Amino acid sequence: MPRPGNKEELIEASRGNFEKLNTLIDSYSSEELEKEFPEGTLNRNIRDMLAHLHHWHLMLMEWYETGMKGVKPEMPAKGYSWKTLPELNKKIQEKYRHEPIHKVREMLGDSFYRTQEIITSHTNEELFEKKRYIWTGSTSLGAYLISNTSSHYNWAFNLIRKSMK
Template sequence: MPRPTSKQELLAASEANYKRLLDLIDSYSADEVNTEFAPGTLNRNIKDVLAHLHEWHLIMQGWYKTGMAGEKPAMPAEGYTWKTLPEFNREVWKKHKEMAYDVAKASFQQSHQQIQQIISSHTDKELFEKKRYKWTGSTSLGAYLISNTSSHYDWAFKLIKKGMK
């Protein structure tokens, strides 16, 4: 699927990859969804992946709220840089490691809808015009939303497929 360049394409890609991911997850039995992936991955099972996606939805919502209020959000988070993203993702994993699978799935589904609402509230120009918002720097709001939805869901799909082999 090509990278979205309009609101409708972004909504469609986000929803298609979301559905694809949930269909994959729903194809596993209750026992299988708790299966540990092979060593070497931070997110050790499907629950961890869903919790990771949910937390990144919350992070995106925080950036959005702060940025749209005219302030510069800490990206990816206070005390971290994009170069230290693996360390930050370890903190995300620690934060949610005790979360139950059902809670992680429901939280992911809810936060996905919240991100879809953000996308829906903007025009094509607001989403895809580079440098439109000071807080997004040289890129567009849409680029952040693509990274947080359709691209991230594709990453999760591939990780789960590989982990469940």
């Protein structure tokens, strides 16, 4: 599916890729859900992947809430830069590593729903006009939403599928 270019496509891609990801996860047995991924991947299992997606939803919502108040949010997170993403992602993995997968799935479902509320609350222009909001810089709100929803779910789907072979 090509990168969404409008609100309707963003809704379709984010919901569709989220559903595709959940369908894949539902296809695994309880034992498979606990299976460790091959060495070399930061996220060591499906739980880690889902926690990663959930936490990035939370960060997106924080950027959004701060940015819509006219304040420049700390992105990607306080104390981290885009160049230090590996360290941030390691911190995220460590934060959730003791959570049971069913709880992580519940948290992800909740944060997914909240990201969808952001998408549906905006017009196409509010989502896809570049430089509309100071906090999004030279890009659009939609670009941030795509990166943290449809594209992120597709990345997770592909990594899980590859790691479960």
